[in-house]
Amino acid sequence: MYTPGARSQALWRTACTLIPGGVNSPVRAFKGVGGQPLFVERGYGCCVQDVDGKEYIDYVMSWGPLILGHAYPRVVEAIRQTCEKGTSFGMPTELENRLASRIVQCVPSIQKVRMVSSGTEAAMSAIRLARGFTGRDLIVKFDGCYHGHSDGLLAAAGSGLATFAIPDTKGVPAKHAEGTLVVPYNNCDAVEAVFAKHGDKIAGIIVEPIAGNVGVIAPASGFLAFLGDITQRHGSLLIFDEVITGFRVGLGGAQGLYGVTPDITVLGKIIGGGMPAAAYGARAEIMDCLAPVGAVYQAGTLSGNPVAMAAGLATVETLIEDPPYARLDASAALLETGLRDAAREAGIPVRQNRVGSMQTLFFTDSPVTDYPTAKKSDARRYAAFFHGMLEQGVYLAPSQFEAGFVSTAHSDAHIQRTIAAARKVMTGLKSV
Ligand code: HOZ
Secondary structure, eight states, rough: OOOOOHHHHHHHHHHHSGGGGGGGSGGGGGGTOOOOOEEEEEEEEEEEEETTOOOOEEESGGTTTTTTOOHHHHHHHHHHHHHHSSSOSSSHHHHHHHHHHHHHHTTHHHHHHHEESSSSHHHHHHHHHHHHHHOOOEEEEETTOOOOOOOOOTHHHHHHHHHOOOOOOTOOOHHHHHEEEEEEOOHHHHHHHHHHHGGGGEEEEESSSBBBBBBBBOTTHHHHHHHHHHHTTTEEEEEETTTTTTTSSSSTTHHHHTTOOOHHHHHHGGGGTTOEEEEEEEEEEHHHHHHHTSSSSSOTTTTTTTHHHHHHHHHHHHHHOOHHHHHHHHHHHHHHHHHHHHHHTTOOEEEEEETTTEEEEESSOOOOOOOOHHHHHHHHHHHHHHHHHHTEEEEOSSSSSSEEOOOOOOOHHHHHHHHHHHHHHHHHHHTT
């Protein structure tokens, strides 16, 4: 197991006395892989440096927002210039219009968009909007999909809950979770059955169009189109949670990639450029149900925060001006092939799931298509791989059940270094 340097260790000891578990978000604590987290000093390009001066090639990239890499100069400059004029007003700014118009331009389902501060808030508000618009209460979600930590959406969720095998968190009254019907991902029959029973009470389906919080799982062919069809047949709404996939798998997100347009879209991560911003959007008829036009309430002191808008705008405009998706795909494919070859040479069975620049290496020999098959992955082997890679200067997600990300800052040389590291580490995994 990798032991971080002395400063990281000291900061960790202090953090544990001040902050529950020493972290402000559970998966950062390394509990899924064992050991102690690194404390970061700085990030540049595709690398981070810890407080002890060791450099790592980073494939977490702040869990997805940093598609352009750490401290991308245009983003940093936009933040700097905006801060100098004030950091928050609680009054509208032009930056909100500019980011909103870029989102409307790129995301097929969105005519109007409301900015908030986190993906959790955006998903929670999208659900409220779906309920307000349809006048129905029930929500369908998929086993292992994660939509933030609002009460009703924590049922059978991925991300930290998958990492810690928490089936249902304490503190959520049973009646809150009762409004959420959980069905297996990629399973049209199960969705059909739930609609046959509750169809006229279902406000909407919320889905990660590419699952990213149990590791990456692509939608089965026709699955998303089926969800569009069944929601339309029953007068309920289809909500795509594109917090991870928005601007990640293309300018139009997963809906652009697969050609399926949902009713409501939830965005986060990349649209904040590494600052706290998220959003939800839909056609005008739905969005105008929100206060102050309509009667569905949602608000926030820091919603549309100018600094976050500036960072998001600089990121999104960079992507629009020179879409990097073909390059990202090529870089991620290089990594995918290299890791798979390294595993094969070492005789370690793996499955590599990848869509564009998001991917997960599962330590299993059977296909991973839903949460139960993801759970078959050998978590002990993943942990050993994770620690071996840290030793070699490569930072992977500290849990098997997360997506890894390639950014435009990952050069072929960085990826080749990563593959060389994986070759060394994989040979030691046979005995694990
Ligand atoms: N929910 C994030 C992973 N899917 C974790 C965020 C964090 O710990 O920073």
